[in-house]
Amino acid sequence: MLKYIVLLTSFFVFFSCGSSKNNSTIPENAPEWVSKTPLSNFNYIGIGMAPKSSSDYREKAQKMALTEISNSISVTVSSNNSLNVFQYDDTFNEFYRMNSMVSSAAFLEGYDIVDIFETENYYYTYLSLSKQKHQQLRKARINKALEASIFKFDYAKKLTAEKDFSEAIKQQILALEDISEFLNEDLRYTENQIEKPYVSLLMNTIFTNLNQIEILFPVKQLNIKHAADPKDINIESITIKSQNKTLSNIPVSISYSWQPGQSLDLVSESNGTISLVIPRNCSKNNSEKITAILDTYSLVKNLSQNRVVQKIFENYQSKKFELSIAKQLPVIELDIFLIDKSKKNLNALEDELFQIFSADYFTLASRKAKKDFTITIESKKIENLQVNGKISTKLESRIKITNSSNHIVYQEILYNIIGIGSSTELAEQDALQSLMDKIKMVNYTVMVQSML
Numbered sequence: 195m196l197k198y199i200v201l202l203t204s205f206f207v208f209f210s211c212g213s214s215k216n217n218s219t220i221p222e223n224a225p226e227w228v229s230k231t232p233l234s235n236f237n238y239i240g241i242g243m244a245p246k247s248s249s250d251y252r253e254k255a256q257k258m259a260l261t262e263i264s265n266s267i268s269v270t271v272s273s274n275n276s277l278n279v280f281q282y283d284d285t286f287n288e289f290y291r292m293n294s295m296v297s298s299a300a301f302l303e304g305y306d307i308v309d310i311f312e313t314e315n316y317y318y319t320y321l322s323l324s325k326q327k328h329q330q331l332r333k334a335r336i337n338k339a340l341e342a343s344i345f346k347f348d349y350a351k352k353l354t355a356e357k358d359f360s361e362a363i364k365q366q367i368l369a370l371e372d373i374s375e376f377l378n379e380d381l382r383y384t385e386n387q388i389e390k391p392y393v394s395l396l397m398n399t400i401f402t403n404l405n406q407i408e409i410l411f412p413v414k415q416l417n418i419k420h421a422a423d424p425k426d427i428n429i430e431s432i433t434i435k436s437q438n439k440t441l442s443n444i445p446v447s448i449s450y451s452w453q454p455g456q457s458l459d460l461v462s463e464s465n466g467t468i469s470l471v472i473p474r475n476c477s478k479n480n481s482e483k484i485t486a487i488l489d490t491y492s493l494v495k496n497l498s499q500n501r502v503v504q505k506i507f508e509n510y511q512s513k514k515f516e517l518s519i520a521k522q523l524p525v526i527e528l529d530i531f532l533i534d535k536s537k538k539n540l541n542a543l544e545d546e547l548f549q550i551f552s553a554d555y556f557t558l559a560s561r562k563a564k565k566d567f568t569i570t571i572e573s574k575k576i577e578n579l580q581v582n583g584k585i586s587t588k589l590e591s592r593i594k595i596t597n598s599s600n601h602i603v604y605q606e607i608l609y610n611i612i613g614i615g616s617s618t619e620l621a622e623q624d625a626l627q628s629l630m631d632k633i634k635m636v637n638y639t640v641m642v643q644s645m646l
Contacts, residue, residue: 238263238323259321343372359436366400367497374502406436409486409515421524421566425474431467440466445489452477478554482519488512524566527559570594587613587621604644
């Protein structure tokens with residue numbers, strides 16, 4: 195699979211440079227290396243070609259030759275090394291290998307120009323890189339990167355001892371950035387005269403520090419009384435800490451259980467806190483929760499532009515910190531009657547309507563529980579018709595919800611409520627049941643939200 199990707203990459207680079215080596219473009223007097231890349235046990239060989247139609251054809255040909263050398267090196271490295279230090283899936287490992295290929299082409303040095311051949315339309319270049327020289331130069335680059343990384347790592351330990359955790363994490367991420375090209379190398383770190391695998395040590399230290407970050411809510415449980423509390427509720431202050439030290443500029447993602455699929459992105463202020471204004475929760479559940487997590491990917495992305503470093507933390511799962519919310523839904527009183535204030539045969543309908551509300555955690559008013567809202571349903575007969583021994587009754591109904599201050603929070607008039615029965619009384623009961631069915635299907639959700 196990797197060989198296929200390498201060959202495919204080479205083809206695209208080759209094609210983008212303008213042409214390919216084929217017999218129709220190679221003159222008879224061309225040296226053999228133009229049509230066939232030489233083989234060597236001691237050198238990496240790269241042949242590049244570019245049409246002279248562009249002004250930078252020399253640079254394009256050289257880039258092609260360097261890519262060919264880089265691909266040869268990458269195949270050799272990939273066959274001898276594996277990225278065992280990370281427990282990531284094949285997608286990350288393949289990303290890392292392909293990224294290493296690109297990086298290798300950009301940093302190739304110490305190569306020689308063996309030969310050049312030109313025609314009227316094409317330019318060819320033959321580059322050679324000593325394998326021994328390349329190893330020496332690569333080892334020097336690895337040592338330099340490791341030295342820079344360890345300097346930052348040791349500095350981060352000093353910052354950690356001084357409880358400057360934000361800066362310590364930054365230095366550790368930058369230390370990882372220094373060696374991002376060499377994560378599959380056997381890098382070593384000596385601590386207390388004990389030699390340790392450096393990449394594992396660095397990564398474990400970073401993850402340990404990230405796991406020590408806590409998001410603390412000011413209360414263990416937030417109690418909301420819907421009828422009395424304001425529409426928007428402030429939560430101050432949510433504190434971001436590590437080992438009892440507040441942390442500034444830490445990105446946090448907030449989500450609400452009643453708004454699935456949505457999140458709010460915040461950053462801790464200089465005092466290590468964030469504040470929330472909770473939007474009105476119009477769900478009918480009497481318990482909800484707010485979830486806060488450290489946005490590790492954004493934190494790393496703000497500290498490093500290195501794509502390998504960012505990719506490592508792309509799927510990192512941070513700890514969740516939750517604030518439970520206990521909701522007390524309103525106390526309601528029901529009044530259902532005909533326009534003449536008659537309550538004849540309406541008790542059953544009141545019970546049915548309250549059963550619906552109580553299923554959504556509303557409480558019926560009593561002497562001990564004072565009402566927060568009154569739901570009034572008034573109905574009047576518009577017409578009575580008798581056809582073939584059946585009575586048809588048409589009602590017009592008004593729904594009104596008032597709060598404890600007698601202010602109307604919801605009002606709706608329902609027309610053409612029809613009932614049919616063998617008597618006037620049965621027709622009225624059927625019409626009232628039709629009214630109840632329409633309320634349940636059409637009006638109920640809006641009525642509930644007007645009281646939340």
